[in-house]
Amino acid sequence: xxxxxxxxxxxxxxxxxxxxxxxxxxxxxxxxxxxxxxxxxxxxxxxxxxxxxxxxxxxxxxxxxxxxxxxxxxxxxxxxxxxxxxxxxxxxxxxxxxxxxxxxxxxxxxxxxxxxxxxxxxxxxxxxxxxxxxxxxxxxxxxxxxxxxxxxxxxxxxxxxxxxxxxxxxxxxxxxxxxxxxxxxxxxxxxxxxxxxxxxxxxxxxxxxxxxxxxxxxxxxxxxxxxxxxxxxxxxxxxxxxxxxxxxxxxxxxxxx
Amino acid sequence: xxxxxxxxxxxxxxxxxxxxxxxxxxxxxxxxxxxxxxxxxxxxxxxxxxxxxxxxxxxxxxxxxxxxxxxxxxxxxxxxxxxxxxxxxxxxxxxxxxxxxxxxxxxxxxxxxxxxxxxxxxxxxxxxxxxxxxxxxxxxxxxxxxxxxxxxxxxxxxxxxxxxxxxxxxxxxxxxxxxxxxxxxxxxxxxxxxxxxxxxxxxxxxxxxxxxxxxxxxxxxxxxxxxxxxxxxxxxxxxxxxxxxxxxxxxxxxxxxxxxxxxxxxxxxxxxxxxxxxxxxxxxxxxxxxxxxxxxxxxxxxxxxxxxxxxx
Ligand SMILES: Cc1cc2nc3c(=O)[nH]c(=O)nc-3n(C[C@H](O)[C@H](O)[C@H](O)COP(=O)(O)OP(=O)(O)OC[C@H]3O[C@@H](n4cnc5c(N)ncnc54)[C@H](O)[C@@H]3O)c2cc1C
Ligand SMILES: Nc1ncnc2c1ncn2[C@@H]1O[C@H](COP(=O)(O)O)[C@@H](O)[C@H]1O
Numbered sequence: 001x002x003x004x005x006x007x008x009x010x011x012x013x014x015x016x017x018x019x020x021x022x023x024x025x026x027x028x029x030x031x032x033x034x035x036x037x038x039x040x041x042x043x044x045x046x047x048x049x050x051x052x053x054x055x056x057x058x059x060x061x062x063x064x065x066x067x068x069x070x071x072x073x074x075x076x077x078x079x080x081x082x083x084x085x086x087x088x089x090x091x092x093x094x095x096x097x098x099x100x101x102x103x104x105x106x107x108x109x110x111x112x113x114x115x116x117x118x119x120x121x122x123x124x125x126x127x128x129x130x131x132x133x134x135x136x137x138x139x140x141x142x143x144x145x146x147x148x149x150x151x152x153x154x155x156x157x158x159x160x161x162x163x164x165x166x167x168x169x170x171x172x173x174x175x176x177x178x179x180x181x182x183x184x185x186x187x188x189x190x191x192x193x194x195x196x197x198x199x200x201x202x203x204x205x206x207x208x209x210x211x212x213x214x215x216x217x218x219x220x221x222x223x224x225x226x227x228x229x230x231x232x233x234x235x236x237x238x239x240x241x242x243x244x245x246x247x248x249x250x251x252x253x254x255x256x257x
Numbered sequence: 258x259x260x261x262x263x264x265x266x267x268x269x270x271x272x273x274x275x276x277x278x279x280x281x282x283x284x285x286x287x288x289x290x291x292x293x294x295x296x297x298x299x300x301x302x303x304x305x306x307x308x309x310x311x312x313x314x315x316x317x318x319x320x321x322x323x324x325x326x327x328x329x330x331x332x333x334x335x336x337x338x339x340x341x342x343x344x345x346x347x348x349x350x351x352x353x354x355x356x357x358x359x360x361x362x363x364x365x366x367x368x369x370x371x372x373x374x375x376x377x378x379x380x381x382x383x384x385x386x387x388x389x390x391x392x393x394x395x396x397x398x399x400x401x402x403x404x405x406x407x408x409x410x411x412x413x414x415x416x417x418x419x420x421x422x423x424x425x426x427x428x429x430x431x432x433x434x435x436x437x438x439x440x441x442x443x444x445x446x447x448x449x450x451x452x453x454x455x456x457x458x459x460x461x462x463x464x465x466x467x468x469x470x471x472x473x474x475x476x477x478x479x480x481x482x483x484x485x486x487x488x489x490x491x492x493x494x495x496x497x498x499x500x501x502x503x504x505x506x507x508x509x510x511x512x513x514x515x516x517x518x519x520x521x522x523x524x525x526x527x528x529x530x531x532x533x534x535x536x537x538x539x540x541x542x543x544x545x546x547x548x549x550x551x552x553x554x555x556x557x558x559x560x561x562x563x564x565x566x567x568x569x
Contacts, residue, residue: 015459015518019389019541026386098368125386128370130358137362142433146351159437164351165502167442173435185490218367222393227384229546231533236552243552244562247513247534250550254510254532256453256477 001155002059002114003048005082006105006132008038008095009066009073010124023224026125029092035073040120042189044182047150048118049081049190059083061112065104066095071205078200079192085205096126099218102135104210109139116158117179121145129181136179143179144172148186260343262286262294263336267329267353272298275348276311282346282375282405289378292343297336299329304422314420319427326352327432330359335427337364342400349404357402366400371521373406387520388543406521446497446505452479453511456500456527459487460516460537460556467493469560470515476567483507485517501526516556519544 011017011025011033025031037045045062052058062077063086064070074085086108094100109117117139119132129145136143149161151171159173163183174180236243251257264279266272276296283294296316301307304318317336321328333356337345345360347353349371361368372381379396381403448454455470455477467488474480483500484493500507502525512530516537517523524547527533535548538555545551552559 014386014389015542016539017389019386022386023390026390102362127383127385127387128368129354130361130368130370133355133358134362134368137359143355143359144434145355163503166506167496167504169440169442170436171438171440173437175433178433185487216397218396218398219369220395220397222380222395224385224390224392227388227391227543227546230528231547231549233545233548233551235540235545236550240554240558240562241566243554244559244566246550247552247563248566250532250534251453251477251511256479256511 001055001057001116002061002112003051003116003118004105004109004112004114005041005045005048005060005062005077005118006101006120006135007041007045007062007064007073007077008120008123008125009035009064009070010038012036014124019226026224027092027096027221029067030069035069037073037076038120038123038125040122040124040182040184042120043184043186044118044120044180045077045080045082046187046189047147047182048116050187051150051153052081061086061108061114063088063105063108065090065101065210067092071207074205075197075200076192078204079194079197080190081193081196083204085200087205087207088210089207090210093217093221096221097217097219098126098128098131098134100210100215101131102138103212103215105131105135106138107210109135115155115177117141117143117177119179119181121147121181121183132179132181139177139179141177141179142174143181144174145181147180147182150180260290260292260341262290262292263340263342263345264294264296265333265345265347265353265356266296266298267356268348268350269324272301273307273310276307276313279346279348279405280311280313282372285375286344286346289375290343295340297333299324299332304424308420308422314422316422318422318424320424321427322429325432325436326355326434327430328427330356331430332425332427333360334363335425345400345402347402347404349406353404357404361402364400365398366402367396367398368402368404369394369396370404371406372403384521387518388524389541442496443505444497447481448483448498448500448505448507448509451481451507451509453477453513454481454483454500454507454509454527454530455513455515456483456485456517457488457494457515457556458485458517458523461488464493466557469557469564473560473564473567476564481509483512485520485523514544514548515560517544518542519547 060082065088088104146162152159268275319332374382501523514535533548534550536552
């Protein structure tokens, strides 16, 4: 059985980075920010590794669609236990276009006769939440999103749990081949083994292109700006004690205290 | 054949609200494209009555055997095969994302999700980078599928006086996805009756740090402790305390967020609170744009200062 896991390289520490710096780097082909594995994808890869842990006949392939600097990220996936990795080398505008990415992933999935496609349910940068689902549609295989747990798997079908809005959970059965889009926080991704990582070479990481002369991008990312505010956002000044006093004052004004 | 704007309303609970929101969006889109709007609903029993309630007459009511993916999709495929669309619009639920992506793949359409605003002809704004930036995304294809997140679209007067309600029936399809069971985790929670919720996020790293917020909570009558999803994922607090789209929607008088970044999924659960105070050590945290009062401090140190202040 072969599992293809999509791995999007995204900036490290998005949460702590000044939005202007994100803005300057996002659409550049050689950004100055460090890359890491998209959080959701790291959890998806971990689920694949758990299955391999129980059944060594399972092969895990990883795939990134992006610039050459994605190679380091793919080496990490080899270090974590993937058997082979594919880099579809392309410009940033394509790596952020779900239409391009799903086309490229579809080809690799078919060329390698894969049985399962594991994706994150969302990329931390684009947050589309669609790329895995779109790939499944192009492959004409069933797909579900919000996966939190794999309950059982055979060569014909897989039983999973997934989570929807407002505390609703579902248990579902999908026939193979199929695509699963994983939620984050569902397992503890391990660290890459450095020896395995160092041994990754051109036999384990295959670099290809996916240039089709008639391909046109489906979207164009235009202006990037700071989000509009929905509330006033008054910033409190002064020492930390002053701010604590102000907090307590608000509680009194609002008749909480 | 003229292109149409198709709005898909696939909700059980808030069908009227969802339909109205979609119609508002459709009418805003109409002002750019002048394409006729059709609203698609499923298994509506009294369609005339529904049409009057939403004050909209161009409706297609699809009758399906079940409400599962396979049946909904074959209904939509039947519609799309006879109706050329420019835009096909859904809400932003996970199930809608699944349907939207499926159809975008089948009909060679582009897909833009979680749309907040229409910026221009064929250009839409949406959040990226965990809501740290807003991006304008231009659709470059002839057909485009959208999922709508925003709810504040201008209400236009109904443009279509024409009343054309149609119904079609779809035979049952066996799907290769079988839903075995649907479970609900929505038991009651101390958050439901709280006057103030003190909510913690990934800015607090350990149970020792989270203990600080309970110490403060003890000093504020009517308060309860909430949290963001990663705190539940890490097993630091129980699910009943999770605020957000996959957790609870809360509406205390005051919501106070400690070390929470302000992702759209979290905001969904607390945006209707009367007053929001946020504490974050990143002056650019997106939650500050959705707060009444912003405190740029280390959350743990601030909780200690707050505790001292309350004890005095
Ligand atoms: C389908 C789906 C459903 C989801 N449902 C939910 C949901 O219901 N609820 C939910 O919350 N999330 C949900 N999420 C997850 C959501 O996308 C975010 O990942 C999550 O809300 C982030 O939580 P956070 O703000 O605690 O963490 P982060 O985004 O990591 O933010 C941590 C914040 O803490 C600040 N910080 C760090 N250190 C300190 C310090 N010492 N002092 C003060 N501040 C500090 C940082 O600046 C940052 O702003 C969902 C995601 C998906 C895809
Ligand atoms: N450029 C890419 N390379 C590899 N995987 C990707 C890429 N873009 C998206 N994905 C995968 O698709 C998932 C959903 O991404 P998105 O639709 O952008 O939210 C991600 O979690 C990744 O697993």
